[in-house]
Amino acid sequence: MNTNYPSIISLDHESNSRLYETSYNSYSPYTEFTPPPPVTSKLEAFDYNYWPGTPTTHNILAIPPPLTTNATIDQMHPSPSTSQTLETLAPHGSSSVYLSQINSTATIAATHHHHHIHQHLYAAASSSNDSSNWLPSTEYQTPDTYRHCTYANNSFYDQSQWATPTPSLPSIKFESPYSPQSYFESSNNLDQPLSDSKAEEEPSSSSYSKCQEQQNWFKSQLTPTPPKNPVNGKTRTRDKYRIVYTDRQRYELENEFNVSKYISIPRKAALSSALALSERQIKIWFQNRRAKERKLHKKRHDISSRQLNNSTDADSTSDAGVESPTYYQTYS
């Protein structure tokens, strides 16, 4: 699978290892990296271009700088017998390769959300220098904590920087209208620095504190903005007020909507828990989102109809691009 969208990676934080130190704007992931002795360490690379096929795990066999163009890896997928360079796997300009140093044996777990890719890199329970002992994909170890990093536009971004030095999400401008595409473009901005002063901030020195700040930021993003004039904290149910969802809540909801226009009961429960929203709020958000989709589609259809001028074709009006509830119920 080829994708032009940036990908979010979750690194196992057990090792506390960071391959890179970043500047917010331009990240050179390998500039400060000193390759460890091959006997005691391994490196891994992902090849996003093959996603979501078999996760690609590679040993780095040779690490002549710069890694980005010339590292020799043992490619285990799709051809275990061949060795390739990263350049082969990730031609310049592709959003495809991620490298991470880990101190112990590691493997990769992954989930795939439509255009949005979310990957987890989990360390094995016991370290080993023998690749034959690497855990199979069915034996991933769930880390206690992990770090989110993002690869986009040939640069890495550590999302923990969103919270440094004070939790401050780069202000995401939600474009109007909120078409799925524009929303993904906005979501890309989640992972990229904006052209403001925040982009110049230096990362904090402590990886641990950064992780804490990141977690705090995520917590803050789960707290919807209360109404400006709350009356006993009530929403419209009694006082005709509404809350404003956080960017993160809307981002995750939008991601889910791009997976399916109708949310299943299990996913609704999961999202409710993950986003600190009630299931009723999730349900109504999807109802509103579908209404918006229909409205947008109608607008587009009206425009195209006008352009076709008296054409009688109405072939694109059937479902407004949204599966019917019956369709959803069949698969829920």
Added chain:
DNA sequence: TTGTGTTTTACGACCTCC
């Protein structure tokens, strides 16, 4: 600022399905 149009939450009314 301010006025105005648009978008986002939230709900009621009504409908279908199980």
Added chain:
DNA sequence: GGAGGTCGTAAAACACAA
């Protein structure tokens, strides 16, 4: 009858031109 669907709408939040 309950759950969840659409449709229409209220009102807060937001965008933006003047």
